[in-house]
Amino acid sequence: xxxxxxxxxxxxxxxxxxxxxxxxxxxxxxxxxxxxxxxxxxxxxxxxxxxxxxxxxxxxxxxxxxxxxxxxxxxxxxxxxxxxxxxxxxxxxxxxxxxxxxxxxxxxxxxxxxxxxxxxxxxxxxxxxxxxxxxxxxxxxxxxxxxxxxxx
Amino acid sequence: xxxxxxxxxxxxxxxxxxxxxxxxxxxxxxxxxxxxxxxxxxxxxxxxxxxxxxxxxxxxxxxxxxxxxxxxxxxxxxxxxxxxxxxxxxxxxxxxxxxxxxxxxxxxxxxxxxxxxxxxxxxxxxxxxxxxxxxxxxxxxxxxxxxxxxxxxxxxxxxxxxxxxxxxxxxxxxxxxxxxxxxxxxxxxxxxxxxxxxxxxxxxxxxxxxxxxxxxxxxxxxxxxxxxxxxxxxxxxxxxxxxxxxxxxxxxxxxxxxxxxxxxxxxxxxxxxxxxxxxxxxxxxxxxxxxxxxxxxxxxxxxxxxxxxxxxxxxxxxxxxxxxxxxxxxxxxxxxxxxxxxxxxxxxxxxxxxxxxxxxxxxxxxxxxxxxxxxxxxxxxxxxxxxxxxxxxxxxxxxxxxxxxxxxxxxxxxxxxxxxxxxxxxxxxxxxxxxxxxxxxxxxxxxxxxxxxxxxxxx
Numbered sequence: 001x002x003x004x005x006x007x008x009x010x011x012x013x014x015x016x017x018x019x020x021x022x023x024x025x026x027x028x029x030x031x032x033x034x035x036x037x038x039x040x041x042x043x044x045x046x047x048x049x050x051x052x053x054x055x056x057x058x059x060x061x062x063x064x065x066x067x068x069x070x071x072x073x074x075x076x077x078x079x080x081x082x083x084x085x086x087x088x089x090x091x092x093x094x095x096x097x098x099x100x101x102x103x104x105x106x107x108x109x110x111x112x113x114x115x116x117x118x119x120x121x122x123x124x125x126x127x128x129x130x131x132x133x134x135x136x137x138x139x140x141x142x143x144x145x146x147x148x149x150x151x152x
Numbered sequence: 153x154x155x156x157x158x159x160x161x162x163x164x165x166x167x168x169x170x171x172x173x174x175x176x177x178x179x180x181x182x183x184x185x186x187x188x189x190x191x192x193x194x195x196x197x198x199x200x201x202x203x204x205x206x207x208x209x210x211x212x213x214x215x216x217x218x219x220x221x222x223x224x225x226x227x228x229x230x231x232x233x234x235x236x237x238x239x240x241x242x243x244x245x246x247x248x249x250x251x252x253x254x255x256x257x258x259x260x261x262x263x264x265x266x267x268x269x270x271x272x273x274x275x276x277x278x279x280x281x282x283x284x285x286x287x288x289x290x291x292x293x294x295x296x297x298x299x300x301x302x303x304x305x306x307x308x309x310x311x312x313x314x315x316x317x318x319x320x321x322x323x324x325x326x327x328x329x330x331x332x333x334x335x336x337x338x339x340x341x342x343x344x345x346x347x348x349x350x351x352x353x354x355x356x357x358x359x360x361x362x363x364x365x366x367x368x369x370x371x372x373x374x375x376x377x378x379x380x381x382x383x384x385x386x387x388x389x390x391x392x393x394x395x396x397x398x399x400x401x402x403x404x405x406x407x408x409x410x411x412x413x414x415x416x417x418x419x420x421x422x423x424x425x426x427x428x429x430x431x432x433x434x435x436x437x438x439x440x441x442x443x444x445x446x447x448x449x450x451x452x453x454x455x456x457x458x459x460x461x462x463x464x465x466x467x468x469x470x471x472x473x474x475x476x477x478x479x480x481x482x483x484x485x486x487x488x489x490x491x492x493x494x495x496x497x498x499x500x501x502x503x504x505x506x507x508x509x510x511x512x513x514x515x516x517x518x519x520x521x522x523x524x525x526x527x528x529x530x531x532x533x534x535x536x537x538x539x540x541x542x543x544x545x546x547x548x549x550x551x552x553x554x555x556x557x558x559x560x561x562x563x564x565x566x567x568x569x570x571x572x573x574x575x576x577x578x579x580x581x582x583x584x585x586x587x588x589x590x591x592x593x594x595x596x597x598x599x600x601x602x603x604x605x606x607x608x609x610x611x
Contacts, residue, residue: 080203080220112220137224139202140217141186 067146073123074143081112083132083144093134095145099127107145110138125149153468154178154228154253159197160218161233164520164539165444166193169231172460181225183218185211187530192522199225206532212236215243222252229253229467231460235534238443239266255467256422257442265418265440269312269350275437278417280410283429283436285352293333296351300326306354309333311340311347315439317387318343322354357588358431360384361396363411364451366462367420368472375408375415376451377481382589383576385499390569390592391576392447393486394454397547397585399430407435414440423448423463431588446489446539449520453485453543484547486554490521490538492529494567495597495604502566503531512560516543516553519561529566537568547585551577571604572597579606 068074077083085093085108094106101107102124109116129146132138156179159169166182170193173180182197187206194200201221204211211217213236222230230252232238238256241263247254256262265271269289272282284303289312290296300307300323309332311319319340321332333349341347364376380396381389395404411426414437425441448459455478462472492502506527511519521538529537542557544550558574575597576582582591595606 080201080217080224082224113216115216137201139221140204140211141202 071148072128072146073125073149075107075119075121075145075147077110077138077140077142077144079110079112079117080139081110081117083134083136083138084109084111085134095127097127097130101125101127119144121147123147123149154464156181156225156227157229157231157464158183158222158225158227159193159231159233160237162188162191162193162212162533163536164522165233167196167522168520169233169460170197172458172464176461176464178464181221181227183221187532190527192524201225206530208236208533215246219246219250227252229255231255232443234443234446241266253467255463257420261418261420262442265442267312268310268314268439271440272350274418275414278414280414280437281435283352283438286350289348290351293330296329296333297326299351300329303353307351308354309336309349309351311336311344312350313344313346314340319349355429355431357590358429359396359586360589361407361430361435362425362427363407364448365411365415365424365426366472367415367422368466369421369469370471372472373412373415374472374474375411376455376479377404378407379447379450381447382587383591384589385592389447390489391486391573392450393484394450395481395484403435422466423459447487449518449539449541450485450487453518453541454481454483456482483543483545484550485541485543486550488540488554488558488573489536489569490540491535491569492537492566493535493569495569495572496567496599501535503529505565506563507565508562510562511538512557517557537563551583575604575606
């Protein structure tokens with residue numbers, strides 16, 4: 001979009017009206033390089049509006065978004081220890097982001113008191129995030145990986 | 153001074169240790185279970201590590217997790233507090249092996265004094281009076297009978313690895329020995345994994361008195377004036393005070409000297425408590441606790457010494473520096489244990505949300521507690537919510553201060569032992585001082601206009 005051109009606020013306003021009246025979920029228009037998309041809020045997720053002058057309407061705190069809410073599965077550390085991504089220094093990591101793993105497959109080791117605890121995937125799916133640094137300390141219950149579980 | 157201490161405990165005692173660390177400029181590491189995510193010790197420490205799920209066996213007693221947490225955070229020392237791993241010789245030994253300083257005596261001293269029969273032997277060897285009874289363990293009912301013939305009945309059979317009244321049986325006559333021996337031994341094995349027992353003369357009307365000790369690695373030993381912990385319920389202390397009311401000066405000196413002899417003979421290092429029974433003007437050694445105790449603040453109030461700070465100095469290899477005048481009681485102090493238990497329903501443990509928390513304040517009042525309004529008391533651990541300690545120029549004034557502070561103390565959301573403490577302070581015999589450990593067993597709790605009252609039963 002050309003930075004020198006003023007924002008088409010009037011058009012946006014009209015589109016908002018249109019979305020509200022039509023009950024449509026989303027309207028997207030494009031003109032040249034400008035694209036405007038107006039999306040209605042899904043039912044029930046409205047932030048409650050506190051009308052002025054009324055009392056006692058508690059303000060709802062929106063829950064923090066966690067990756068679990070987006071259908072991701074966290075693999076957590078079962079012990080306190082040191083997180084290692086590979087079986088030994090210099091070797092390849094057990095998994096990388098984007099890998100597909102099957103339930104039971106080793107994801108990493110957590111070393112505690114010279115004992116190597118192999119941490120396995122408890123679901124099959126894709127590795128979307130690795131949350132701990134190699135050789136860093138991890139605590140009990142700390143999320144180590146996010147997996148996107150396979151569709152059933 | 154050591155640089156960083158891992159506090160292997162929870163609740164009020166973890167806070168107590170973190171506070172001492174902060175005043176000394178020592179960094180602190182809290183460990184916590186997933187049930188204690190909202191706990192103050194986790195919030196107030198410089199660093200914290202989650203070590204396991206709620207059950208203590210998987211968290212606060214989980215040695216590999218605690219040692220790993222110490223290694224990950226680079227702690228130099230581990231303070232075990234009381235309970236959990238505080239008197240676990242194996243844990244102390246593991247700390248020694250991995251180069252972590254354990255705040256307490258060495259593992260062999262913990263093991264030696266942890267065996268009650270052996271501790272009696274150590275005391276007897278140091279010339280400390282012990283209750284008449286067996287030397288060492290009793291391996292058979294026959295041996296118990298021989299002791300009975302020698303010192304007379306009633307006797308009490310006790311678990312060597314025990315405490316808290318478990319594995320303990322009173323025997324009135326020789327005919328009862330066989331059955332009592334078997335059940336005590338069985339209970340000891342079930343509770344402590346060790347069925348060995350010993351036997352001593354049963355003293356019915358006695359007071360529980362104990363001496364706080366501190367010793368450094370340079371051979372310096374300090375003993376404080378005694379605490380009286382006779383207000384107990386099923387062998388659990390509820391109220392402790394110092395000095396013991398009405399105790400003759402020569403008995404006090406005897407207790408302090410005997411305690412110094414014992415820890416001198418052990419080559420002891422750190423804080424500890426030598427426990428005695430006192431009856432008919434005589435005192436006898438019963439056991440030694442090789443750790444910080446719940447009631448240590450009573451001694452701190454009358455001596456002005458910070459016992460936890462001294463522990464940290466000792467473990468750093470520094471010398472104790474206790475002024476002479478700290479060893480004479482300055483006034484009188486009483487501690488009340490506020491437990492999450494319902495005195496009206498046979499001390500049923502309570503858990504749940506603390507709705508209101510308003511601790512007392514004002515002169516001579518100290519509260520050691522991990523509570524705050526909105527805190528959830530988890531059901532997994534012991535019931536101690538707070539310790540209220542009052543200090544005043546004499547016993548009479550500290551009782552009045554205690555009544556005032558207990559009355560101010562507001563905790564709602566669960567029943568507590570607060571009303572029981574008020575009832576004890578109203579009791580005439582308690583006010584006179586010098587009651588025995590039978591004090592609560594001799595009385596019924598009655599509810600009167602919403603308040604509790606103790607009524608002595610006459611049999």
